[in-house]
Amino acid sequence: MDEFMKDRYGADELTTTMGIAGMALALIGNLTGLSALLWAGLALAVIALARAFSKNRAARIRENEGYQALVSRIPLVGLLMAGQQAAPAAPAGVASDLKRQARTARTMWRDRKTKAFMKCPTCGTTLAVPKGKGKLIVTCPKCHTKLEAHS
Numbered sequence: 001m002d003e004f005m006k007d008r009y010g011a012d013e014l015t016t017t018m019g020i021a022g023m024a025l026a027l028i029g030n031l032t033g034l035s036a037l038l039w040a041g042l043a044l045a046v047i048a049l050a051r052a053f054s055k056n057r058a059a060r061i062r063e064n065e066g067y068q069a070l071v072s073r074i075p076l077v078g079l080l081m082a083g084q085q086a087a088p089a090a091p092a093g094v095a096s097d098l099k100r101q102a103r104t105a106r107t108m109w110r111d112r113k114t115k116a117f118m119k120c121p122t123c124g125t126t127l128a129v130p131k132g133k134g135k136l137i138v139t140c141p142k143c144h145t146k147l148e149a150h151s
């Protein structure tokens, strides 16, 4: 991986912004069913990745400078730029967390008559246990903690 990235340009502010904007667009497109938005977002994210893996540093630096010049002309965004660098990963992480929770909630609702749900005390994973079996010993698939369940 080090060898692969050696001559590559890497991520800059433009890449980060495009990546976040792309993922946000794709997420909105996905949630609203607007496939054009989803594809535009994915395309933006792919271009961001292509920039990061590019070996043409000079061109990428020019693009980033152009982007920064453009953004600094917008007063509020220019101010926010300074604080933005530290937290590029947060929005995507929160979004995938919300998606997982929504999926879990849907599964729990669908299986509410046949399964009992409990949280693993060690790692917090939601475990499904068949209902009506009395006392069970359940092993968490994620961290292998054994716990006793009553169903």
Ligand SMILES: [Zn+2]
Residues within 6 Å of the ligand: 120, 121, 122, 123, 124, 125, 140, 141, 142, 143, 144, 145
């Ligand atoms: Zn666990």
